[in-house]
Amino acid sequence: MDWNEKYIAVDWGTTNRRAWLVDPSGNVSARFADNLGLMAVPPGGFEAAAADIRQQLGPWPMLLAGMVGSDQGWQQAPYVACPASAKMLADNIVWIDDNRSGIVPGVCQTSGHPDVMRGEEVQAIGAVNGSLVSPDAYICHPGTHAKWIRLERGQIAGFTTMMTGELFNLLRTGSILSPQMQSEAVDGDPFRAGLDAAFSGASLSSALFTVRAQYLLSNRPGDGASYASGLLIGSDVRAGLAQASPGEEIALIGRADLTRLYALAIESAGHGYRLIDGDRAFLAGIAAIVPYLEKERIS
């Protein structure tokens, strides 16, 4: 495959996928997104699902990242260990589909606490490669499993996953707090009260129950979703910032609805932040990997 002409970059997650057609100068000439995430692909259906991408964007070589490389994805791409660079990601790509498609490996942390990521590594590498952050940035990437990623000299030196989004969803859908958590989590007094409780070091488990107690004592619905969100995001940010240098600016990458609440939390804790567009970082990450492919896989 010739990566010098055009290539397709695919961010293929659990619930959706996004694909871009990129030309040699890095410009995006076409793109699409759909809900055909891992959960929606039938067993054995990945080849057809990938063919569908080329149907829409053309017969180009393709680099894929995200959960598509997990054991439930198209093909498993084993994790590379921190510290991880663009070259290490390139060297450990799993080639499939007659070598026309490469799956970028995830990154794991084996020293310190055990941890894994899959997809965020491309955005983290891309943020520095695209000159969106310094080579020694500290990244906050909100999500179901939020990541705090330390870059050192442009490599992923270490990271920590927080189950913040998943805990919020579990509480909202299946807990005794569900009836008080049905509205959307938004900025306001309840969110900030949640932040305050988290920053004061309150126990998550007891502070969460005040949502229920408050409702029973006042018999008013309140805004438990925003309070719980403030509490969970505040705990997340508190733990994440404990690894930051004093006053260090945080690179915040992710969906606008989540980064807004995280930005508030980071600011409230006395740190600045820089908002990074996730798609732009992703494409810059793929662009950081491709040059190694040109050298090593000229066919």
Add this chain to the structure above:
Amino acid sequence: MDWNEKYIAVDWGTTNRRAWLVDPSGNVSARFADNLGLMAVPPGGFEAAAADIRQQLGPWPMLLAGMVGSDQGWQQAPYVACPASAKMLADNIVWIDDNRSGIVPGVCQTSGHPDVMRGEEVQAIGAVNGSLVSPDAYICHPGTHAKWIRLERGQIAGFTTMMTGELFNLLRTGSILSPQMQSEAVDGDPFRAGLDAAFSGASLSSALFTVRAQYLLSNRPGDGASYASGLLIGSDVRAGLAQASPGEEIALIGRADLTRLYALAIESAGHGYRLIDGDRAFLAGIAAIVPYLEKERIS
């Protein structure tokens, strides 16, 4: 009703109920337990369910405590505010069923953080009334919503609820950690590693994710249930003990399977504990309330 002859004490919770026939000297002459908790009683079915108790234990006056007094129970018994004594519980009993049955109110905390309990107040009052603890004891009551209760001069001065049991169940049944949490939580290295993480102040949300990461990196199932249990109980105990005097002995009331793990956590944190039988405390609590009824409700 004449409370001087015999009476029936009922602890009626969400998933089961227990009833005892008590004679004047406080001896239990009959008892039974079944799964007819609140969730199993059909709408409008509480009178029949209560009649069923008298069918089994005789036509005696009856005191009921627990979720039976909630808005989903037989009849709502509003909370009394801390500090709460046996006399206050007696004075605020809700009489129903031709005054043959009294529902003991729950207790709420309105100064400090908002909190509520329903059922544990009888055991707490009973523990001191039955001389099982000192009038200034600090009680740990494990459960779905664990309670830490401060007694002062034999009254419930304040308390804190931890959603520990519910969080464990949510994670076990519906989270990405579920596959690694199917075995029973037991004492052992994983449980103690969870305790250590909690006592070191690790973020709950990131420490929990190591269960998943460890599994993905080792490809072995591990014992995520025990680790998560150690982490959650450790966080609970750490927050609870922050309100204890240095080295204070903790009164531990509850089900044997839970108190065992909490006892380990409390010991690991450098505190002693005294194990209190929950049923004995409950009956002593009802026995603390009854004398006020004799005085006030002689018919």
